[in-house]
Amino acid sequence: MRVAIAGAGAVGRSIAAELIAGEHQVMLIEREAKQFEPHTVEQAEWVLADACELASLEDAGLQLCDCVIAATGDDKVNLVVSLLAKTVFAVRRVVARVNHPANEWLFNSAWGVDVAVSTPRVLAAMVEEAVSVGGLVQLLTLRQGQANLVEMTLPADTRWAGRPVRDVKLPRDAALVTILRGGRVIVPQPDDPLEPGDELLFVASADVEGEIRRAFSH
Template sequence: MRVVIVGAGEVGRSIAANLEADHDVIVIDRDERIVEELTYSHDVLTIQGDGTTIETLREADIERADLVIACTDSDESNVVICGAAKTATEGFTIARVRRRTLLETWEGSQGGFDVDFMVCTDLLTAQTIFRISGLPAAQDVDAFIGGLVQMAEFEIDADSPIANQTIRDADRYDSLTFAAVFRDDEMIVATGETIIQPGDYVVVIGSDDSVRNFARDLTCERKNRDEIVIVGASEVGFQAAREFESHGYHPRLIEHDPDRARAAAESLPGTTVLESDATDVEFLEREHVDEANIVIAALGNDEKNLLVSLLARRLGIDRTVAVIENLEYAELFETVGVDVAVNPREETAEEIVRFTRTTRTEKVAMLEHDRAEVIEIEAKLDSDLTGRTIQDSMAELPAGVVIGAISRGGDIVTPRGTTVIEPGDHIVLFVDSNVLDAVIEAI
């Protein structure tokens, strides 16, 4: 596949790094320094120029492009890039935007602006925050098959009920599959004999109810899950509050800027907006923020989000989620005590990358910075999986694959060795990134 990426920020670089091994990738950016850096660090063709102009796009051989990804920092430029590309190619166009209003306008126009797919960074981030917040102890959560199936990653504490047990002993949940264990720098594809150790990160795939039951057993919740505090009425913070509202929650939103606080209060009827500095300890104690189950730091500044998260920890908050712009900070945040760090650009890259997969791949979720992927496919008649038991099918696939869940006619089928996969089944697989291409070719 020939892929043209316009914009070499964190999103563009992440996509380029993911695709360079298997696709012809061309990256366009205005910044000469960034273009030179990419030339030496990635196996891609780089072009310095303005991607909104047809001349620059033609320099990238846009006529031959199968996929055009516009991911500059300007929403308007990304829409223009897609429109310009469509004058010269029939390739699929993707525009990355930050404003939800632009996404809603595009959806209302039934795919207008010559944009085939639009992804809203802030909305994706808010949806990720909501999913993670709903599962205690979860480090990563994603939904598959229209929400029927959940994939979640959990850190195992020393006092966890499954610590020091084998997978076989821990496997006591209906419709739940243990897919993998991440231990330090090692990824272990789960088998019945794998021992779960304290400090491990365990990936499970299963029905929504089974994953929630598993999460509850891992923790002892002392506080009301409905007590949610969001710090910062940034676009991500605003969208997160809106997401919680849409699911029946009544979060509290703390915003220091009076104009922004007023605008949030007018637009979020189900949210209590508090105008104050979130680092004011007396205010936090007076408003009983310490009684919250979770604090979400979304101030639009990494350092401030870290400060708020650490302060929340000091007040005794059980769980903290911080939005980070710099992906390199993720490990630092989690090392010093932030439970989950969510990077908007990584969420966006993950959503876009699925369009470079075979058309059978309906959803992609990346784990541990692309060390593994969880993918959703529909079983076809000519698939190596169809019409065979899982045990026989897995014998034909490379090591590093786990079938996590199957949906048949809207019902969840728990995968077992004797389960026969039928045409039309929706299958969720955990796949080691090292064997991903071989697996996709086989299925």
């Protein structure tokens, strides 16, 4: 997969290194000369340009990318990059970094964003996930805000202990996609029994999360 990353600061470089380790092709676009340091991620293609300028993106070959990540420290820049990537260059997947929580509502399909990643929200979700048992925790917003990745840990006294997955009656716009049990990742099958301490991962639209909670409350 070919990925373009707008912003070669600490965040952009870290993402690039992870993607390169996963054998993806990465292009880093940076407009500040002081942050243009190709030696820090040598396997990436580096472009010194303003990612908000259409001509610069054309010269960089953004139309050849499968994914664009807007990872600068400026929300306005990230929104413009996302919009250009989606509407002008028809990039299939656009991921944008949200720096300020107050701006999170802007990062949606209207601005070309498929996935918005808000560091404060992710950190808060990780804390909730670590301390919450029996509650539903939103981990990530997916697909232009149309669905969320949510998690629930079954408590020790759960009534669902030993009951098969098939007994779980989920709403239409929700799916149990993974069970984390100890060090195992389980793709749930109808006959698989649930156990106390299971971490259940669901993909669901936001408006049915309450129904998931109710499904496990009895």
